[in-house]
Amino acid sequence: MTKFSITARWVLPIDGDPLEGAVVTIDDGVIVAVGDRSTAAGPVQDLGDVVLLPGLVNAHTHLEFSQLRQPLGKPGTSLPDWIRLVIVDRKRTGRDPRASIVAGLQESLACGVTALGDIATSPQSDLSQPLPHLLAFQEVIGFSAARLESAFAEVRQRLGDSRDSTTRRPATRRVAAIGISPHAPYTVHPQLLELLVDEAIAQDLPVAMHLAESPAELELLADGTGPLRELLEQRSMWDAAAIPPGSIPLDYLRVLARAPRAIVVHGNYLSAAEIEFLARQRARMSVVYCPRTHTYFQHAPYPLNTMLAAGVRVALGTDSRASNPDLCLLNEMRCVAQRHGLSPTEIVRLGTLSGAEALGWSSHIGSITPGKWADLIAVPCGAADPAQAVLQHEGPPLCVWLRGQPIVAKQPD
Numbered sequence: 001m002t003k004f005s006i007t008a009r010w011v012l013p014i015d016g017d018p019l020e021g022a023v024v025t026i027d028d029g030v031i032v033a034v035g036d037r038s039t040a041a042g043p044v045q046d047l048g049d050v051v052l053l054p055g056l057v058n059a060h061t062h063l064e065f066s067q068l069r070q071p072l073g074k075p076g077t078s079l080p081d082w083i084r085l086v087i088v089d090r091k092r093t094g095r096d097p098r099a100s101i102v103a104g105l106q107e108s109l110a111c112g113v114t115a116l117g118d119i120a121t122s123p124q125s126d127l128s129q130p131l132p133h134l135l136a137f138q139e140v141i142g143f144s145a146a147r148l149e150s151a152f153a154e155v156r157q158r159l160g161d162s163r164d165s166t167t168r169r170p171a172t173r174r175v176a177a178i179g180i181s182p183h184a185p186y187t188v189h190p191q192l193l194e195l196l197v198d199e200a201i202a203q204d205l206p207v208a209m210h211l212a213e214s215p216a217e218l219e220l221l222a223d224g225t226g227p228l229r230e231l232l233e234q235r236s237m238w239d240a241a242a243i244p245p246g247s248i249p250l251d252y253l254r255v256l257a258r259a260p261r262a263i264v265v266h267g268n269y270l271s272a273a274e275i276e277f278l279a280r281q282r283a284r285m286s287v288v289y290c291p292r293t294h295t296y297f298q299h300a301p302y303p304l305n306t307m308l309a310a311g312v313r314v315a316l317g318t319d320s321r322a323s324n325p326d327l328c329l330l331n332e333m334r335c336v337a338q339r340h341g342l343s344p345t346e347i348v349r350l351g352t353l354s355g356a357e358a359l360g361w362s363s364h365i366g367s368i369t370p371g372k373w374a375d376l377i378a379v380p381c382g383a384a385d386p387a388q389a390v391l392q393h394e395g396p397p398l399c400v401w402l403r404g405q406p407i408v409a410k411q412p413d
Helices: 079-090 097-110 145-168 190-203 215-223 227-234 249-256 272-280 291-296 304-310 329-340 344-350 353-359 386-392
Strands: 004-007 023-027 030-035 044-046 050-054 056-061 113-120 133-140 176-182 206-211 261-266 285-289 314-316 376-380 399-402 405-409
Touching: 050 386, 056 097, 056 261, 056 285, 056 314, 056 329, 056 353, 079 215, 079 227, 097 113, 097 399, 113 176, 113 353, 133 145, 133 206, 145 176, 145 190, 176 190, 190 206, 190 249, 206 249, 215 227, 215 249, 249 261, 249 272, 272 304, 285 353, 291 329, 304 314, 304 329, 314 329, 314 344, 314 353, 329 344, 329 386, 344 353, 344 386, 376 386
Parallel strands: 004 044, 056 113, 113 133, 133 176, 176 206, 206 261, 261 285, 285 314
Antiparallel strands: 004 023, 023 030, 050 376, 376 399, 399 405
8 A cells, every 4th residue: 555645624633632734644554644734745635624533433332233223122121121132133033143243344334433342142254344443252141150161161162263263364454353251240150250351361352241231230239139130030040149149340340350451331330439440440441331322221320420530441332233223433422422511522532542442452543643553534524623523423424444445435515
């Protein structure tokens, strides 16, 4: 790939102040310079009245549901009832998870998402076309003590298969990586969680776990009662000895903190002590907030401002089309703007650099910085504040670049 440059009315580096009329120079898919016209090299493409920013990072999704046309259930559905609908959908005739994953990756890229953290239920597929970078957390379920050995053996096999697939894949400009996802406290025995974190340490893999997601989960941890116990009993998964009485999410956070890198998915009902713990563990632990899924389940107000004030690293995710109408991270950012009173600059950072940090990829993506990959998007500049312009823009980006390769090109209306 030859060296070329891009200029726009505004460049949002994310790790620095907005730059008006700046030039970004790219060589072999890597950003080599950001500055004024004197830094340009090679052909220069003037994008005009647009904002150029890093590609968006969707830190949590379930791509296997990407072909659903609408969320399962209805707004306000309880989490246990929604899980029952998920179980039914997974048994649906004609369901094609691989096709759904490809569709979700394509939709994400068209929406300006150039990197994702996905919860995977099977080994990585060999996807060599231009698609977003993908960190596939292999999901693990095993609540009863009787399932410990088989669940652990199964995920080790899947990790090996995924690693082999990645090794065999032809060289492309798409990055693929693997991680481990103990699903949730109501589906993973505490001893299994310990084993999985030990495996993550041994293989230097990141871990992602749904935690503090619903009041039903807190009830199950504290008392071993409630609708999640009923669901487990119906599924013949209940183990009365699995969770010690009086358990809380902090017990699980302490285990996850041993992993090389850990993501807490949702964290809707974290206590003040748990938020403080996550802030202290910021170097290796992050929380992923999925705003529109949170709204769909009609949870209590999300403690985003409290987390950020405490120093917790928070990234954004779409969750899946099973609880969200689309995979557009820009829509998640707009939802944050409507609900939390953060500055536009803070919100754009949540959807870019914070997500890259959560996935462990901030040395490569998340900001427009020399030495990082040229994963970029452009949106119309409809406001004096370029970050506000990003949030005000309705629809997908005008242009998307993945490692300097143009993927989507559309002229402003």
